[in-house]
Amino acid sequence: MAENVNIEVSPISRVEGHGDLVLDIKNRKIEKLQFRIPEAPRFFEAMLVGKKYDQPSHITSRICGICSVAHTFASIKATEDALKVKLNDLILKLRRIVNIGEYIQSNCLHVYFLAAPDFLGVGSVIPLIETHPDVVNIAINMKKIANDIVRITAGRAVHPITTIVGGFTKLPTEQDLLNIKNMLNSLYPDLEISLKVLKSLKLPKFERETEYISISNNYEYALYDGDLKSSDGWVIKPINYLDKIKEKVVEHSTGKHCWANRDSYMVGALSRVNNNYEMLSDRAKQYAEELGLKVPCYNTFMINIAQFIEIVHCVDDGIRLIDEILNEGLKEDKALVEVKPKAGRGVGIVEAPRGTLIHDYTYDKSGKITKVNLIIPTNMNYANVEKDLEAYIPSIIDKSEDEIRFHSEMLIRAYDPCISCSTHFLNVKLINK
C-alpha cells in the first residue's frame, strides 16, 4: 500500500513522442500531479509563414508520421477554404478512402500494438509474438492492408504524395480500387476473431463525465468534414472555432493546454462515438453492443474499444465509397480542379484518429501564408488527462507503487497521445520526498 509515493515515469512508453508523468503522493493525498511534455518544440507555425499555398500540406504532414494523412487534409482544407476552391465529388470520395486507410492503420497500431500488451500483462508486442501469435498476425495483416490503401491512393503510406490543394496529382485505377475493396472484404474474419479477444479482456471501470468534442454532420460518421459539436450542446462552424476552443501555455509542458465550456474536454474516438453513434455502420453498432459500449460512455479506457469500433465502421464505409466511385466512373480530368491565389483566411478541421485537428491559415493576395494557428488533438486532451488522473488515482491508491505507475500509464496511453504532434509526450515519475 502506498502512503507516500513519488513516481516519475520518464519516458512514458508505447506512445508516440516523449511525455513524462510526475506524481507525488503524501499521506494518501496527491500533492503534485503533472503530465509533462519535454518533447522538443518544433515551431511549425513559424515554418509556414511566407510559404506558398502548395507547400503547407507537405510541411505539416511532417508534424506527425502516424497521422500524416490527417494533417495533410486539415492543411489542404484550410487552404482550400481560404482560396475558395470548389471540389468535385470524386476528389472528396477518394480523400475519404485515403483517410479510412490511415484510420485503420492508426487505430490498429494503438489497439493491437500499443494498448493490447497492457491488457495481456506484458511490456510490448514482442512477447505476444510467442504467446498470442494469432492476434499479432491479425494486427500485422490489418496494418499492412491499411498502409497499402494509403500507398495505392496517396503514393506513400507515411507522408502522402498525391494529395494536394485542388485534388490529386494522380488517380488510382479502377483495378486499384477493386483491389482495395477485396482487401477490405478480407478483414471481416479477422474483425470477428478480434471481437472475441476483446470481449474476453477486462477493462478497468473508471468513469468521469467530461465535455466530449468532435466534428459532426448529418450525412455520415464524421471523420473528414463537419461542424464542431460538443456533448454540452453547442455546435459551431469551423471558421468560428476560436469562439469556443481556448488555448494556453503551461509551465511544465511544450504542448499547450486547451479548454472550451469547462476546464477540460476530451477529443478522439470516444468523443466521436458519443457524439455521432447513430451514424456508425450497422455492423459497427452491433460490435459496440457486443463489447458493452453504450453511449454516452464516460469510461476513458473504452477509447480503445471505440477505436476498434471505428475500424469496423471504416471497413464498411470504404467498401461503400469504392462502390459509389466505380458506379460513377473514374475520370482523369476530374483529378484536379483549378486553384488561384487569393487573400483570405481559411480553417480546416478534420478528425485525426486521436481527435479533432484544426489548421487555420491566413493568405496574402500572392498566395503566401502570413499567419498560422494549429490546434492539435493531444494538446486538447492534456488538461483532461490530468483531470482523469486526479479522479482515478485515489481509487487505486491502495495498490503498490508499481501498480499505480502501471495503471496511470495505461490511462494516459488510452488517449493514444501523439506527442510529436502536440509539440509542434510520456515518462511517468513517482517522487518520494
Added chain:
Amino acid sequence: MSKPKVGVFGFAGCGGCQLEILNLEEQLVDFIKAVDIVNFTEAITEHSDTYEIALIEGSVSTNHDLEKLEHISKIAKIIIAVGACACTGGLNCLKNLYGLEKAKELVYGDKKDWIDAIETKPIDAYVKVDYYARGCPPTRSEIVDIVKSLIVGKKPEIPNYPVCIECKRLGNTCLYEYGLSCFGPVARAGCNARCPSSKSGCEACRGYIDQPNINAQKDLLSRYGLTVEDIMEGFNLYNACKNNVLKK
C-alpha cells in the same frame, strides 16, 4: 555481429521513421527475431543502457536532446541516422531560417523563456554517424538492409546517383514536361523515384548526391524558363541546414 542489441531513439521529428520500423509488416517478426531490440520507447516499455547499434530518428533541437545524443554515442558502437531530420536536419531547419528567438515568441508568446530550444542541427553536427538511411521517410527496406548488412558483416550500399536515373528506368515522363519543377537531377536516389512517379516533383528529402551536376540542373531550369531562386524554396524544405549547393 550475431544478434546485436539495438536501441531505437527519437529526437525532434514526427515519429514517422520509427513507425516505418513498426510498418515492416511481413518482415517485422523476422526483424525482431534477428536483433535484440532493447530500447524503443514508441513500441516497448523496457529499456537498457547496453546496445551496439543505435538507430536515431529526429534532429537535435534542445539542450536535453544534445545530452541524450552524447550519452547514446558513448554506448553505441554504430550510429545509424534514420530519416531526413537525423541526416540533414530536415524540415526542422526551416525554423532556423525564420529565426529561433522570433519563432519562440511567435508560438509561445511571453512564455517563451519556459521553452528549451536551440538551433536545429542534424545529428552528425555533434557525433560521428556511421550510416545514413535517408529520406522523409526512408524506405523500409533500406533500414532493414543496413541492419542486415551489419549482421552479416558487409558494408551497406547507399545510392550515390540522382533520382533521375531511377525515374528514367521506370519510364516516367519528365515532370518538367508537365510544367512542374523537380530536384531529380541533383537529389540522391534510393526511393525508387516515389514522388516523380506520383507526378509530384522531387523535394530532395534524401539530400543531394556527393558531387551533384549543378550545371545540368541549371541548364534544365533555364531550358524551362526557371531560375535557381524559383525552386530554391522547395529545396530548402529538407536541406535548409545544409549549405546551398545550387548557389555555388
